[in-house]
Amino acid sequence: SELGPDAVMLVYEHSGGRTLDSLPDEEITDALLHDTWRQVRALQSRRIAHRRLVGDAILVDRSGTVILTDLRVGEIAAGEVLLRMDVAQLLVTLGLRVGADRAVASALGVLGPDAVADCLPMLQPIALSRSTRATLRRLARERAEREREAVLEASRQAKLLRAEQAADLSGEPSAAGPAAAGKPDKKAVRAEQRAEKRALDEALEEAREEDMLTQIRHEVLRIRPQAPVEPVRLERVRPRTLISFIAGAIGGYFLLTQLTHIEFGPLIANAEWGWVAAAALFSAASYFAAALALLGFVPERVPFVRTVAAQVAGSFVKIVAPAAVGGVALNTRFLQRAGVRPGLAVASVGASQLFGLGCHILMLLAFGYLTGTEKTPSLSPSRTVIAGLLTVAVLVLVVTSVPFLRKFLFTRVRSLFAGVVPRMLDVLQRPQKLVTGIGGMLLLTACFVLCLYASVHAFGDGTTSISLAGVAVVFLAGNALGSAAPTPGGVGAVEATLTVGLIAVGLPSEVAAPAVLLFRLLTLWLPVLPGWLAFNHLTRKEAL
Structure with a gap:
């Protein structure tokens, strides 16, 4: 009303x-x-x-x-x-x-x-509705259990009958003597096996029940024998499809927010396209290096080309998930689909991540030592960093001193190393695999460092004086912060860290900002479309 x-x-x-x-x-x-x-x-x-x-x-x-x-x-x-x-x-x-x-x-x-x-x-x-499908599945399980019980009962009856017949025959004298009596008649054994199989098939046929859909279909066909029975093709919206669309929308939103305030005219006019092509080449090579870094910790045989496609698909996944989460989940799923058992797949990815973390820290220390702190005092540890490290050390001492917290931490660490350590031992038994994994990680870092280095020179106008070691320190620091940042692909945190780091090592701000933008375009945003295509291709091929 x-x-x-x-x-x-x-x-x-x-x-x-x-x-x-x-x-x-x-x-x-x-x-x-x-x-x-x-x-x-x-x-x-x-x-x-x-x-x-x-x-x-x-x-x-x-x-x-x-x-x-x-x-x-x-x-x-x-x-x-x-x-x-x-x-x-x-x-x-x-x-x-x-x-x-x-x-x-x-x-x-x-x-x-x-x-x-x-x-x-x-x-x-x-x-049908969800509740009806659940009821039909329950009834199907009950029918299967009844059929199984019927077959087991028929098998038990057949064994009892065979035992009774053997007992009757054992009491009769053998015409061929004792030697022949001890040997079973092969024809008789085969005949008994065929009879037993026939009895089991008959029991299964008698116990088989039609499901409700089949019963309804038969009842209708009695009235209309010419009625169409071929099921039409119906598809529900899968959660994976929905997530794919949502992920694409989120990735497009982040891309637009990053590019709306950039003036592309001056950037394109001042860029040196030879260095831009070199940066794109290094960015493309990083996917092959990532595939090597993963396969080096997987003793099982996994196709290399498909692994490269999975790393390209990771470019789409990391847009909608933190970098430290999306890549791990995708690689784990990929290895499971490739035939690696779930526990071993998780252990392989965990071993790769753990070894990559160690390499990252060692390379950061090595390149930091090579770079020095004479021209870059801002990169030296500050009081805040020292205070943070001391706080972490105190927390570690407190956790290890309290029995309850120590037990909790030990349980979590043991569950991690229970799978990773045996997997590392398997890899160590194959030096070729270990070399592949280590080489892939070093090559992956080198590709990204060279991509950033080429991006800097693309806008440096030939007057930029920055060492490769300095660029490596900036990249490693920015990558570490991007992995820890909760934003998809480390958006915001990586750009700010790389820009500030390049300025700190002596690069002008008018060169550092477009260089970081070009680097992120080549390594994060431009691969989104190929990553989406690779993701859907691997999904259709049931490789993800």
């Missing part, structure tokens, strides 16, 4: 009654089934699809009248597919309560044979 130009009053009537699920079997009469189908026919005559004709949506009031409720997921002006899905759903709902014969007979009496026969292609689990 309207209450004015801006208000509406909606009144509900409490009908009372019980749902079909709560009714006992003896109260579900043919008249009640007929009334239920009349309500569905009324909806379908107005092109309304209910979309959820399950037991708790069918209400029977005190006078025995059927009321269809729970129309919140229904659709108006529904197409034929949705209307036929409603018929198929109600056939299964009623069949689970009163049997396929009564459910089909009641539908034929109201809708007619043609309308019922048209729903046969919809008799498939994907077209």
Whole structure:
């Protein structure tokens, strides 16, 4: 009822009654089934699809009248597919309560044979509600258990019969003498095995039961033998597809926010394209290095080209997840799909990450020593850094001194090394694999450092004086912060760290900012589209 130009009053009537699920079997009469189908026919005559004709949506009031409720997921002006899905759903709902014969007979009496026969292609689990699919799976498990019990009973009876026959034969004298009596007759053994197999097959055939969908299908085909039975192709929106679209939207949002305030005209006019091409080449080579770094810790045989494609797909994944999380999950999933057992896949990726962390720290210390702190005093440890390290040391002492915390930490560390350490031992037994892993990690870092170095020279105008070791220190520090940052791909934290670091090692700000932008474009943003294509390709090939 309207209450004015801006208000509406909606009144509900409490009908009372019980749902079909709560009714006992003896109260579900043919008249009640007929009334239920009349309500569905009324909806379908107005092109309304209910979309959820399950037991708790069918209400029977005190006078025995059927009321269809729970129309919140229904659709108006529904197409034929949705209307036929409603018929198929109600056939299964009623069949689970009163049997396929009564459910089909009641539908034929109201809708007619043609309308019922048209729903046969919809008799498939994907077209049914979630609760109905769960019920069908439960009934399938019960049928399989009954069939298994029947086969086991038949096998037990066959063994008892064979034992009785052997006991009877053992008491009879052998015509060929004692030597022949000790040897089993091969023909007799084969005959017994065939008989036992035949008995098991007969027991399985006798115990086999048709599922509800098959029973309904057979009941309809008795009325309409020419009715189409081939299931139509129906697909639900998969969570992976939904996540893929959400990830693409998030990646596009971050990309636009990064690029809206950049003036590309001066950047393109002042860039040296030879260095830009070199930076792009180093960025592309990093995916091959990443594949080597991963395969070096996987003793099993995994295709190299597909591994490279997985690393390219990681360029898309790290846009929507922190760098330290997305790559680990993707590589673990990839190795599992490649045939590596789940525990070993996790251990391989963990060993790669652990070894990569050690290499990262060692290279940071080595390049920091080479760079020195004469021209870059800002890179030397500050009081804040020293205070933070001391705080961490105190926390470690407190944790190791408290028994409860020490036990908790020991349990977590032991669970990690329980898989990683044995995996490392497996890799150590194959020096070629170990060299591949170490070489891949060093090559991966070198590719990124050279990419940043080339990006700096692309805007340096030939006058930039910066050492390769200084660029390596800046990259390693920025990469460490980007891995720790919770933003996807380290967006924001990496750009700020790299820009400040390049300025600290003596690079002008008008060169440092576009160099970092070019580096991030080549290593983060431009590979997003190829990464998305690789991700979908590997998904279709069931490699992810």
